[in-house]
Amino acid sequence: MxxxxxxxxxxxxxxxxxxxxxxxxxxxxxxxxxxxxxRPARRHTVGALRERLADAPALDPAFETDIADAMITLDHEITDPWADA
Incomplete structure (x- = not known):
């Protein structure tokens, strides 16, 4: 150093x-x-993320459903609802 x-x-x-x-x-x-x-910046990789998440507790089923529903809503969003605000 x-x-x-x-x-x-x-x-x-x-x-x-x-x-x-x-x-x-x-x-x-x-x-x-x-x-x-x-010092050199840490490189973030998918593999490193998977390692960190390996010991994380499982998602609550209801929370997991809420996230999936939100993603579906975002996928169907055509226009920005805040554009005219």
Whole structure:
């Protein structure tokens, strides 16, 4: 992990982003104190979502029905009901 001052980070921001894009984590300091940490963004995937939801409790059947009904209503919506408001 690299450390750099806020001034250095602002002067070389494009290079800083390149380093982060390649996996580096960089601590930014001001006045000798760490104030921020730049790291690669987490990539969200369907597989990761499935893993997180694997241990979630099942939906209440009535709630599941309400959601399905709402989706049907949205699928049939032709115009924006708020457009004339």
């Amino acid at each position: 690299r450390t750099m001052t806020a001034t250095s980070a602002s002067r070389g921001f494009s290079d800083l982003l390149d380093a982060v894009e390649h996996g580096d984590t960089i601590t930014i300091t001001r006045g000798g104190h760490a104030i921020a940490e730049l």
